[in-house]
Amino acid sequence: MSHLFVFHDVRTTDLDASRRFYSELLGWQITDSPAGPMFGAGDDLWGGFTPLAADDSRRAQWIPYVPVPDVDAAAQQAVALGARIVRPRIDLPPGSVVVIDEPGGATLALWQAASK
Template identity: 90%
Template sequence: MSQVFVFHDVRTTDLDASRRFYSELFGWPITESPAGPMFGMSDGLWGGFTPLAADDSRRPQWIPYVPVADVDAAAEQALALGARIVKPRIDLPPGSVVVIDEPGGATLALWQAASQ
């Protein structure tokens, strides 16, 4: 895979503050999509915001999406290396994703594009 990350999900308890922060700090345009607010640069959209309720047990964080050739094989290999599955495979129109916590606790998403 040539790209290190293909998407970023910003999970936040204050959607308006996060939108304003990234827009003002980096000049990223914020656009609305059917999936919610998205941010990007001149070469296209490359991230989105997921609102979390204040009482949500999940912590605010950035989740990078890493492209893999086979999401199921990558998830199995991650488990064998000590990762924990946070969200099992989800099939979306543009591809499939599995969210994991690596052994040190950092969260990332394994992404397989549908065209693969």
């Protein structure tokens, strides 16, 4: 497994305010894509936004994505080590993700890139 994060997702209750904040404070470029607004441009997209619905009780936060060779095996091992599945496997065109809370409560996304 890797020690590097490959993507970062900011979960927010106010997409417009968060978008403006990061753009104006840090000068980060934000690109509109079919999947929603993303940090970066072209082939260098490194993060995105997930809007939280008003009835979503989860907190606004940043979620880092860490690459794993097998997302199902990594999720199973994470649970065996005391993690909790927050969001079960989701398959997307670029890959598959399982969101977990590690035993200390921090949220992490396990990411398996799609086969090329």
